Amino acid sequence: MSAMAISADLEPVAPLRIVAGRERIDLPAAERAVADLLRALGRDPDSVHLADTPRRVAHAYEEMLTPREFSLTTFPNDEGYDELVLAKDIPVQSLCEHHMLPFQGVAHVGYLPGDRILGLSKLARVVELFARDFQVQERLTKQVADWLQDHLAPKGVGVVIEAEHQCMSLRGVRAIGSRTVTSSLHGILRDKPSSRQEFFALTGLTP
Ligand SMILES: Nc1nc2c(ncn2[C@@H]2O[C@H](COP(=O)(O)OP(=O)(O)OP(=O)(O)O)[C@@H](O)[C@H]2O)c(=O)[nH]1
Numbered sequence: 001m002s003a004m005a006i007s008a009d010l011e012p013v014a015p016l017r018i019v020a021g022r023e024r025i026d027l028p029a030a031e032r033a034v035a036d037l038l039r040a041l042g043r044d045p046d047s048v049h050l051a052d053t054p055r056r057v058a059h060a061y062e063e064m065l066t067p068r069e070f071s072l073t074t075f076p077n078d079e080g081y082d083e084l085v086l087a088k089d090i091p092v093q094s095l096c097e098h099h100m101l102p103f104q105g106v107a108h109v110g111y112l113p114g115d116r117i118l119g120l121s122k123l124a125r126v127v128e129l130f131a132r133d134f135q136v137q138e139r140l141t142k143q144v145a146d147w148l149q150d151h152l153a154p155k156g157v158g159v160v161i162e163a164e165h166q167c168m169s170l171r172g173v174r175a176i177g178s179r180t181v182t183s184s185l186h187g188i189l190r191d192k193p194s195s196r197q198e199f200f201a202l203t204g205l206t207p
């Protein structure tokens with residue numbers, strides 16, 4: 001739905017176009033590096049079974065490290081809506097920067113509106129913007145919260161991420177099924193105990 005479709009009375013606001021500022025990925029160099037890695041692991045990248053693997057892996061990493069562009073569409077908060085807006089169970093797929101293995105789970109992203117409300121899908125798009133990177137979960141959580149605070153100027157922001165790290169399940173400690181929970185709060189959701197409590201209760205976590 002476009003910004004104008006909400007109400008004919010709303011002033012048209014040009015949505016901000018968000019383009020991820022990633023370093024350019026050098027695909028041929030990545031392919032050569034994957035072939036070298038296969039050789040270092042005692043495999044033959046020229047064998048019939050592995051011949052296309054360096055290309056596939058390089059493209060897979062390019063895809064996993066490149067968030068989609070989007071428009072930050074907002075609308076005037078004409079009704080003065082002043083309760084929590086919370087998008088729950090947003091899928092999170094990211095790569096741990098220590099082992100380059102996936103961590104996956106869900107994000108719960110909420111805010112208390114100020115003068116403007118945000119197109120709901122944008123809460124999930126902001127998660128993807130920062131998740132498609134080599135990350136640690138704490139930084140990812142804080143980046144989403146900080147970005148919403150900076151771009152939307154709401155009265156409060158709350159972000160919770162619950163994720164399983166494959167570097168903790170496939171290898172190493174092999175703590176299969178263990179989930180890590182992180183949170184980042186701003187404004188009223190951080191400072192007012194009852195709002196904080198309501199946010200965590202709605203995300204399914206206790207304060
Ligand atoms: N804080 C934090 N740590 C993470 C995250 N993802 C992975 N790690 C941890 O990064 C740490 C790296 O520790 P190292 O001791 O250098 O690596 P390692 O020898 O492979 O460690 P083990 O996983 O314990 O075998 C591990 O404890 C991982 O569990 C994350 O998102 N946040």
Ligand SMILES: [Zn+2]
Pocket residue numbers: 096097098099100101165167168
């Ligand atoms: Zn890891």
